[in-house]
Amino acid sequence: MRRFASLILFALASLAASAAEFNLLNVSYDPTREFYVDVNEAFTKMWKAKTGNEVTIQQSHAGSAKQARAVIDGLQADVVTLALAYDIDALHDKAGLLPADWQKRLPDNSAPYTSTIIFLVKHGNPKGIKDWDDLVRPGVGVVVPNPKTSGGARWAYLAAYGAALKKNHGDTNAATKYITQFYRNVPVLDVGARGSTTTFAQRGIGDVLVGWENEALLVQREIGQGQFDVVYPSISIVAEPPVAVVDKYVDAHGTRAIAEGYLHFLYTPEAQEIAAAHFQRPRLAAALEKHRDTFPKIETFTIDELFGGWRNAQKIHFDDGGIFDQISGKRR
Amino acid sequence: MPHGYNPPSSAKSVGRRFNPLPGFHRTLGFTIFYLSIIVLLPIAVLVLRAAEVPPKKLLEAAFNPQAIAAYEFSIWSSLAAAAVNLVFGSLMAWVIVRYRFPGRRLLDGLIDFPFALPTAVAGLTLANLFSEHGWLGRYLTPLGIHGAYSQLGVIIALTFVGLPFSVRTLQPVLEHFDPLVEEAAASLGAGRLRTFVSVIAPTLMPTMLTGFGLAFARALGEYGSIVFISGNLPDTQIAPMLIVVRLDEYDYAGAMAVALALMVLSFALLYLLNRLQEWSAKFQQS
Numbered sequence: 001m002r003r004f005a006s007l008i009l010f011a012l013a014s015l016a017a018s019a020a021e022f023n024l025l026n027v028s029y030d031p032t033r034e035f036y037v038d039v040n041e042a043f044t045k046m047w048k049a050k051t052g053n054e055v056t057i058q059q060s061h062a063g064s065a066k067q068a069r070a071v072i073d074g075l076q077a078d079v080v081t082l083a084l085a086y087d088i089d090a091l092h093d094k095a096g097l098l099p100a101d102w103q104k105r106l107p108d109n110s111a112p113y114t115s116t117i118i119f120l121v122k123h124g125n126p127k128g129i130k131d132w133d134d135l136v137r138p139g140v141g142v143v144v145p146n147p148k149t150s151g152g153a154r155w156a157y158l159a160a161y162g163a164a165l166k167k168n169h170g171d172t173n174a175a176t177k178y179i180t181q182f183y184r185n186v187p188v189l190d191v192g193a194r195g196s197t198t199t200f201a202q203r204g205i206g207d208v209l210v211g212w213e214n215e216a217l218l219v220q221r222e223i224g225q226g227q228f229d230v231v232y233p234s235i236s237i238v239a240e241p242p243v244a245v246v247d248k249y250v251d252a253h254g255t256r257a258i259a260e261g262y263l264h265f266l267y268t269p270e271a272q273e274i275a276a277a278h279f280q281r282p283r284l285a286a287a288l289e290k291h292r293d294t295f296p297k298i299e300t301f302t303i304d305e306l307f308g309g310w311r312n313a314q315k316i317h318f319d320d321g322g323i324f325d326q327i328s329g330k331r332r
Numbered sequence: 333m334p335h336g337y338n339p340p341s342s343a344k345s346v347g348r349r350f351n352p353l354p355g356f357h358r359t360l361g362f363t364i365f366y367l368s369i370i371v372l373l374p375i376a377v378l379v380l381r382a383a384e385v386p387p388k389k390l391l392e393a394a395f396n397p398q399a400i401a402a403y404e405f406s407i408w409s410s411l412a413a414a415a416v417n418l419v420f421g422s423l424m425a426w427v428i429v430r431y432r433f434p435g436r437r438l439l440d441g442l443i444d445f446p447f448a449l450p451t452a453v454a455g456l457t458l459a460n461l462f463s464e465h466g467w468l469g470r471y472l473t474p475l476g477i478h479g480a481y482s483q484l485g486v487i488i489a490l491t492f493v494g495l496p497f498s499v500r501t502l503q504p505v506l507e508h509f510d511p512l513v514e515e516a517a518a519s520l521g522a523g524r525l526r527t528f529v530s531v532i533a534p535t536l537m538p539t540m541l542t543g544f545g546l547a548f549a550r551a552l553g554e555y556g557s558i559v560f561i562s563g564n565l566p567d568t569q570i571a572p573m574l575i576v577v578r579l580d581e582y583d584y585a586g587a588m589a590v591a592l593a594l595m596v597l598s599f600a601l602l603y604l605l606n607r608l609q610e611w612s613a614k615f616q617q618s
Contacts, residue, residue, distance in 0.1 A: 065580040072582075090582050146564050148577040188481045188563040191576075195560075204465040205481075319581060325398065328566035 021054040024258055027077035029064040029151055029241070030192050031215055035278040036081070042274060043265050047258065055258055063192050064151035065090075071097065071246065078250050078259045081243040083151025085109070086310035088244050097248045111240035112266035113280035116300060117159035119231040120200065120209040120216040127207045131233050132163040136181035141206030144186060145196045147317075147324055151241075152193035154318060156210045159237040161317070162306045166235060180327040201228065212239070214279035217294070221279075235299045375595070382592050385585040393589035398566075399574060402590070403597065406571040409483060410551035413490035414498075418544045421498030422536070428499075429506040443499050446492050455557030458489050462561075481563030486570065489557045494547030501543035502536065509535060538613045545605040552598050 028036060040057040047055050060067065060075070064083035071077045072095045082088055091097040103110045121129050127140055135142050145153035157179070164178035165171070190196040193211055200209040201219050208231075209216065220228050243263050250256040265271050272282035276291045288295065307313035317323045382390060393399070428440050446454065462469045462479030472479055479485050509532075517527040555572040562568045569577075571594050578587035 063580070065582070069579060069582065094582060146577075149564075149580050186565070189565055191559050191564060199463075203460060203463045205463060320396075320398075320578075320583060320586065 022056065022255065022258055023253075024055060024057045024078045024255055024262060025060065025076060026057055026079050026081060026262075027060045027067050027071055027075060028081040029067060029083040030061055030194055031152070031212060031218075032081065032241075032278075033059065033061050035275065035280065038274045038278070039266065039271055042270055043262055046265065046270070047261065053258075057262070063149060065149070071095075076249045076253070077246050078253060078255050079243060079245055079263060081241065083241050084154060084310060085240070085242050086314050087151065088242055089311065091244075091246065095248075097246050098244055099247065102244045103242060105245075106243065106263060107267060108283050109240050110242040110244060112243060112263070112271070112283055113241070113275040114283065115155075115213045115239045115241065115280055116236045116298065117156045117210060117239060118213045118216050118236065119233060120211070120219060121207065121229050121231055123227050123229055125229055125231065129208050129231060132160060132167075132178075132235075135160070135208060135210070136178060136185060138185075140185055140208065141187050142182065142185045143188060143190075143196050143200040143206035143209045144211065145193050146189035146191060149191045150193055152212050152215070153189075153196075154313075155212070155237060155239040157317065157324065158303060158307060158313060159233075159239075160210070162237055162301050163233065163235050165306055166301065176323060176327065179323070183324075183327060213281070213295075217279040232296060232298050235301065238300045238302050240302075378588065378591060378595070381584075382588040385588065389585060390589045390592075393578075393583075393586040394593040398569075399571075399590055399593070401567070402569050402571040402574040403593065405483070405486075405567075405569065406552055406594075407597070407601075409486045409490055409570070410548050412487045413494050413551050414544050414548035416487070416491050417494045417498040417547045418540060421495055421543060421547070422502055422540055425499045425502040425506055429503060430511075443496055445496075446494075447496050451493055451554065451556035452560065454492055455489055455560030458485070458492065458557070459561045462488065480561055481565070481568070483568060485561040485563070486558055486568060489561045490551040490554060493554055493557060494551050497546040497550055498540070498543035501546060502539050505536065505539040534612070538609045541605055541609045541612065545602055545609075548605075549598050549602055552594065552601075 026036060026040075036057075036059050040059070044055055044057065047053060060070075060077075062070075064087045067075075067080070068082060068087035068090050071080060071091055080088055080091065085103055088098070088102060092100050092102065106112070119129060119135075121127070127137075128134065129140065134140065144156050147153040147157045160182050161175050161179050164175040168174035168178075188196075188199050188205055190199055193215055196209060196211060197215055197219060199205045201224060209219075216230050220230050243266065245256065245259045245263060247256075250259045266275075267283065269284060269287060272284045272287040276282050276287060276294065279294065281295050282288045282291065303310060303313060307316075315322065385393075424439075424443065428436060428443075459480045460466050462472065462485060463481070464470065464473040466480070469479060477484070479488055513531060513535075514527055517531045522530070553572060555570070555576070558570050559573060562570060562573070564573060571590060575587045575590050575594075578584075578590060
């Protein structure tokens, strides 16, 4: 049914668009809406100057896994720009839409920008939250989204678990104990990252928001107006939101050249500046150094290093019956 | 008369005689076609896709502890909400039908509000209202009443979306319920309580049960408002939320299993309610 519905939607969309020259659909995750609006404008200009062709880029945003599922079920995305590699892996595993080694086709694990997981607290930091250990103190309310439904929440979970692993020299029992206490302090598990931001920043629930650096900086600098402070923990995870061309669909649409051009464009100094303006950490060293005052250096670990990659992490921690299910059973 | 003509059988001619309106077959055809496309086809797809999964796996997915906890939470919350609406919805219907007062039409219109309001907006608004810094929540939370991110919050939201069902079901029946009947009861010496218990309540009971059933079924499938107010904690997870979680795990079979179980459950409960309603209708006649 879903496939049927998306096909009809697509048919309508392509019918409406048949007058334009070229169309590209970028299926992305939740907090990148504003970022890609700016990227698309810059890319359209660049592409027109370079090739003389007009290109219209459409964006679609929702939770990362939901978006991947829509593409699997027939949403004809030319490129996907999702929150985590596991969701793009699913495009290969479930529907063969792109090759298994998609992540090696672009530099830096196909992630043109990175982010990390940090804390947002109320101005003046009344609870004195400085590091991961402070989040499991009794009486501290921690706001994070539900790792079952949010990509950002999975990065946050892995950051917390990984920090505990590092501190306890790789002792998984100690890390599991830490993460159990962590989620005991969570009063609300929103469905997505934006939901948690609203819960914390606008509804005033909890003492600390654990989430995307870009989201925390956005709230502190542009929404919160001095009501919130950003806190960098001593260590966190390198979150790599990857991008990929969806081979099966670009070949069907004849848009491969534009789709590849679009993704390569994300690595150019121009697009890296746009990323920095939207609080995503640029990959280009020069661009990152230029914005050092926005993105301080912190000690980080990667998912490959501590969790053996996304497939492993997903299976052990987030799938049905995984560690997250086990520890949340203990809440009752 | 063409060759081989057989006079219509008596059963058929009786049927004809009882259908003086033309176009019965055509309209019935459209009805069945419409019902098939809109209702039966999606259900068939659900069942067929579930049938692709080995039954053992399906049963496991439908009845693992997490799923059972979600059904229990959904059913109890929906029953509680439908029960609240049964009492207060019936009261509202009574007030609107029986009394004339300024603002009555406005009140009447407001009842449909939960129908029209997108449920996501309802959920957000209620969460804002009852969360610890919200207008009501700031006074209730110190008293230990958590109207958001708790089961109570879920029940409040489900009561909100279910209200029109109980009022609108009862209203037309009440409108045709002649006050003369009550007067007759009174003139025969029945007190107010007796009139209510033996005359009014039995007459209205079947309709009230229908309203209850509708509100309950609506609540069981509600998703949009609940995701905002339940907090989605493992112990406040409604069954439809579990379906979304399973889909996000790319576990189509698991999602299907929970959906199917929920469907069977709500059919069973609605069937029970229907029987109860028939029984009370019989009781009323005797």
